Amino acid sequence: MDYNWNWGVFWESAPGESSSYLYWLISGTSWTLATTLVAFLLAFLIGGLVGTLRTTDIKPLVWLCNLYTEVFRNIPLLVQMFICFFVIPELLPVALGDYLKQDLPYPSFFSAVVALTLFTSAKLSELFKAGIESVAGGQKGAAQALGMRPAQTYFHVLLPQAIRVVFPPLTSEALNTLKNSSVALTIGLMELTAQARNVSEYSFNTFEAFTAATLIYVVISLLVTFVMGRIERSLVIRGATR
Amino acid sequence: MLDHTKKLLALLVAGCLSTGAVHAEELTGTLKKIKETGTVAIGYRDASLPFSYLSDAQQPIGYSIDLCKKIVERIKVKLDEPTLKTEFVSVVAATRTPLLINGTIDLECGVTTNTVERQKQINFLLTSYVASAKYAVKKTAGIASTDDLKGKAVVVITGGSGEWITKNLNRDKNLGLKILNAKDGGEAFLMLETGRAVAYINDDVQLMATIAQSRRPDDYTLLSEPMSAEPYAIGVRKNDPQFKTFADDVLRTLYSSGEITPQYQQWFEQPIPPKNTVINLPMSEALKEAIAHPNDTGV
Numbered sequence: 428m429d430y431n432w433n434w435g436v437f438w439e440s441a442p443g444e445s446s447s448y449l450y451w452l453i454s455g456t457s458w459t460l461a462t463t464l465v466a467f468l469l470a471f472l473i474g475g476l477v478g479t480l481r482t483t484d485i486k487p488l489v490w491l492c493n494l495y496t497e498v499f500r501n502i503p504l505l506v507q508m509f510i511c512f513f514v515i516p517e518l519l520p521v522a523l524g525d526y527l528k529q530d531l532p533y534p535s536f537f538s539a540v541v542a543l544t545l546f547t548s549a550k551l552s553e554l555f556k557a558g559i560e561s562v563a564g565g566q567k568g569a570a571q572a573l574g575m576r577p578a579q580t581y582f583h584v585l586l587p588q589a590i591r592v593v594f595p596p597l598t599s600e601a602l603n604t605l606k607n608s609s610v611a612l613t614i615g616l617m618e619l620t621a622q623a624r625n626v627s628e629y630s631f632n633t634f635e636a637f638t639a640a641t642l643i644y645v646v647i648s649l650l651v652t653f654v655m656g657r658i659e660r661s662l663v664i665r666g667a668t669r
Numbered sequence: 670m671l672d673h674t675k676k677l678l679a680l681l682v683a684g685c686l687s688t689g690a691v692h693a694e695e696l697t698g699t700l701k702k703i704k705e706t707g708t709v710a711i712g713y714r715d716a717s718l719p720f721s722y723l724s725d726a727q728q729p730i731g732y733s734i735d736l737c738k739k740i741v742e743r744i745k746v747k748l749d750e751p752t753l754k755t756e757f758v759s760v761v762a763a764t765r766t767p768l769l770i771n772g773t774i775d776l777e778c779g780v781t782t783n784t785v786e787r788q789k790q791i792n793f794l795l796t797s798y799v800a801s802a803k804y805a806v807k808k809t810a811g812i813a814s815t816d817d818l819k820g821k822a823v824v825v826i827t828g829g830s831g832e833w834i835t836k837n838l839n840r841d842k843n844l845g846l847k848i849l850n851a852k853d854g855g856e857a858f859l860m861l862e863t864g865r866a867v868a869y870i871n872d873d874v875q876l877m878a879t880i881a882q883s884r885r886p887d888d889y890t891l892l893s894e895p896m897s898a899e900p901y902a903i904g905v906r907k908n909d910p911q912f913k914t915f916a917d918d919v920l921r922t923l924y925s926s927g928e929i930t931p932q933y934q935q936w937f938e939q940p941i942p943p944k945n946t947v948i949n950l951p952m953s954e955a956l957k958e959a960i961a962h963p964n965d966t967g968v
Contacts, residue, residue, distance in 0.1 A: 429770060429787055429907055429908055430770045430771075430790070431790055431907070433789075439784075441833060442833065444836070449761070457968025513859055516865075517863060525864070526862065528865045534865065535849075535850070551877060612852055613852050613856070614852075614856075615849055615851050615852065615856070615860075616850075617827070617850055621827060621850070621852075624762075624827065624828060625827050625828045627763055627766075627828070628762060628763070628827070628829070629786065629828060630786060630789075631786065631789065631790040631791070632768045633763065633766055633767045633785045634767065652941075653840065
């Protein structure tokens with residue numbers, strides 16, 4: 428293969444640009460991190476709430492939350508981002524739609540976070556539901572027999588145990604969120620993958636650009652795994668059977 | 670045993686004959702590869718009207734594809750391989766170079782601007798089209814020149830030359846533009862259509878093709894200021910002078926014989942599939958110049 432390897436490309440800059448290609452990748456990394464963090468935290472809260480509600484006895488709520496989960500879990504993320512970015516503003520009242528389209532700062536970041544949050548929260552709700560259901564049924568009964576109200580049952584008995592069950596798969600979901608954030612390039616968010624493509628388009632040093640992006644993703648993933656692992660260990664209750 | 674010897678002899682004779690047919694010149698690089706594999710691989714774009722796109726029958730067609738087919742015809746003659754197979758490989762902006770370099774495709778027949786930066790990785794054949802970057806706007810937006818874009822949102826295709834043209838314009842004229850990125854022409858146009866951006870920059874020919882295909886072609890117009898000259902060329906592998914010279918000669922013959930003119934008219938002035946739209950773009954002076962004086966100068 429007659430490829431002109433040039434690892435120094437990152438210190439070069441595009442014609443007419445003052446910032447180097449390396450800066451582009453750094454800027455992309457920050458957008459990736461911002462999108463992932465905001466979306467995952469929001470998804471954790473929403474998914475936790477929706478997942479918990481799905482295990483309650485309030486039928487209309489259960490039904491509604493099931494619908495939420497199925498809708499956002501089963502539509503491809505790419506389609507959701509497209510709808511969020513291109514279609515929703517057209518369906519809203521004109522003034523609001525125009526605000527979203529023209530005045531909102533960082534419109535693609537906003538749409539990306541919303542779509543990624545919805546998608547991830549649906550998956551997390553499934554996780555939380557399964558986690559709560561895995562806590563032995565007798566515990567719920569015991570809590571009620573002790574006179575605990577439903578909220579107390581959840582906060583003092585069910586959720587503290589469920590969170591420990593769902594933590595390992597939660598790490599995978601965090602990593603998935605990181606990787607899914609790259610879909611946002613289709614709506615113009617200049618995150619890491621988009622910037623790698625950009626470097627490749629300008630310099631034609633495709634292999635270097637994507638190798639660098641790959642390494643950055645690996646490093647972030649390892650960091651996430653490490654941090655989540657630490658949290659997971661700190662949650663372990665000595666002597667607990669689980 | 671005798672059979673075996675006969676076969677060997679036949680093979681030897683055939684070998685001598687075929688080397689005789691392929692002139693004295695020894696094949697190297699791409700031509701050698703094509704001869705050995707019996708296949709020539711063409712990289713095409715799936716939606717770059719009218720240069721390289723898929724027809725209703727899912728066959729790659731277009732101006733660039735036609736030029737490449739001419740080259741393939743001549744390869745068949747040169748290599749004396751009338752049954753040479755043509756394999757079409759779909760490429761996108763990000764994959765066109767790597768696939769060319771690693772040998773998956775032999776000719777990149779899409780829409781690629783010959784730039785000096787890109788020449789570090791691949792070689793370009795003679796310029797086969799000259800576009801110029803322009804801004805498309807809605808007629809109702811009341812924008813007559815780039816000065817009217819002040820403070821407005823402009824959409825560029827990530828990695829396209831429109832991106833740095835717009836950045837430079839923004840800096841030079843201090844326009845305070847909001848520059849939006851889009852992944853490809855389809856999304857960029859959607860941003861213009863839905864009002865996320867008031868202007869969309871791309872090469873004039875691509876804008877006209879997109880507008881001609883859009884729901885309301887009459888709603889859009891191009892600002893007259895040309896922002897750049899973009900020489901389009903077919904990409905080939907670097908360090909393969911034999912193939913480049915050969916393919917350039919094919920194009921040169923097309924240009925000097927005038928055969929290029931009907932070829933051009935077919936794609937730019939007459940109705941083209943799939944919707945029988947007419948792009949209606951007569952040959953520019955810059956292209957006439959490039960045909961009169963063939964060159965492979967990048968920008």
